[in-house]
Amino acid sequence: MKTARACLGLGLSFLAGSGAWAADAVTEEVAAVYPLAETLYLDLHRNPELSSHETQTAAKLAAGLRELGYEVTTGVGGTGVVGVLKNGAGPVVMLRTELDALPVEEQTGLPYASKVRTKDDAGVDVGVMHACGHDIHMAGWMGTARIMAKTRGRWRGTLVLIGQPAEETVKGAAGMIADGLLTRFPRPQFALAVHDAADLPAGVVGMRPGPVMSNVDSLRITIYGTGGHGARPDATIDPVVIAARTVVALQTIVAREISPFDSAVVTVGMLHAGTKVNIIPPEATLGLSVRSLTEPVRSHLLKSIDRIVKAEAAAAGAPREPLIERFESATALVNDPELTKRVTAALRRSLPPGQVQESTVEMASEDFSEFGSAGVPTLQLRVGATEQSKLDAAAKTGVPVPSLHSPLFAPDREKTLKGAIAAEVISLRELLPAK
Secondary structure, eight states, X not given: OOOOGXXXXXXXXXXXXXXOOOHHHHHHHHHHHHHHHHHHHHHHHHSOOBTTOOHHHHHHHHHHHHHTTOEEEEEETTTEEEEEEEESSSOEEEEEEEOXXXXXXXOSOOTTOOOOEEEOTXXXXXXXXXXXXXXXXXXXXXXXXHHHHHOGGGBOEEEEEEEEOXXXXXXXXXXXXXXXXXXXXXXXXXXXXXXXXXXXXXXXXXEOSEEEEOEEEEEXXXXXXXXXETTOGGGSBOHHHHHHHHHHHHHHHHHHTSOTTSOEEXXXXXXXXXXXXXXXXXXXXXXEEEEESSHHHHHHHHHHHHHHHHHHHHHTTOSSOOEEEEEEEEOOXXXXXXXXXXXXXXXXXXXXXXXXXXXXXXXXXXXXXXXXXXTOOEEEEEEEEEOHHHHHHHHHHOOOOOOTTOTTOOOOHXXXXXXHHHHHXXXXXXXXXXX
């Protein structure tokens, strides 16, 4: 991992190419809004809300945009927020952030750590944490909203800021679009988003054209058997054994059916069965996360899972065919090549050498891809969130730094926030030029 010079201290003063601004001017703008952005970040981190329940989070963002003069609409696609700032003739550009947190009990030990507990949609008591950095995204988004509102002489066009619910359940973007996001409000010519990255030094901006995140399909599989006494297995058809054989057989799909040159993941993340050691249950449930980068591979994975699951049940003489339910699906996120090239050039003109790097493709997923599927050219920028010293230590010891979704994930908030704000402002001014 390269060490980025100053890791977004952004103190290097130099002039960019023709028509660009000095890097130290961006530094000053970011520094001016940082205290308010940090205050918002700490508040959001302490008070996370689960997907589709982000009422207080949405209210905070809506109030902030109203104070800055944006036309604000709430309740879009559930708890979604839309802020529109019209600033003369010009392009329409959308900047998106996410609102929701995860059902994770925080273990960072930070003085501002979340202590929130709530019931999830299944009625289970869970801890709640911004373990994916959506609090960083929201605070940076609001800092950018402030800079753009106060520097209208530097850009022209229409800025559409959206706070999207339910990203973690990959339902929020589709919900907002279904509720008229692209028809009730100015339709964007470009859509931008920022996501933090635990594997990049704090403040470094990573980006690449083409596919950057995977398709995802979540499957719930119910395997049926015939329950009975654990001492009389011969009088039963054991769904636990069928489930165990199914888990092993599913591993052959990626290993033996998918080309080594294609990316694919089949993860069995849940296996639930039984209530007591001497009772063979009547059914078992598997939960799968299936990931791919292309539609042909996606189709192959799903068809193979269907074939194997049903065949294992049939081989065991199951009384009925397994039930396979597909939920929480999203398409691969693809960065528009021309948009990526344009924004990358602007960032490299305006940030210190080494501050902009090419990022890698990830098999994680999210629903920002819905806007690309709706015909809007999209670009997601990655912003590093981990102190360089921790990455260096991880490289030396082989013990990885806490990843996104970890109860130990704690971004280096100042450098990460400043990096996100700077990247967003530079990108928006490139796409909403003053002339």
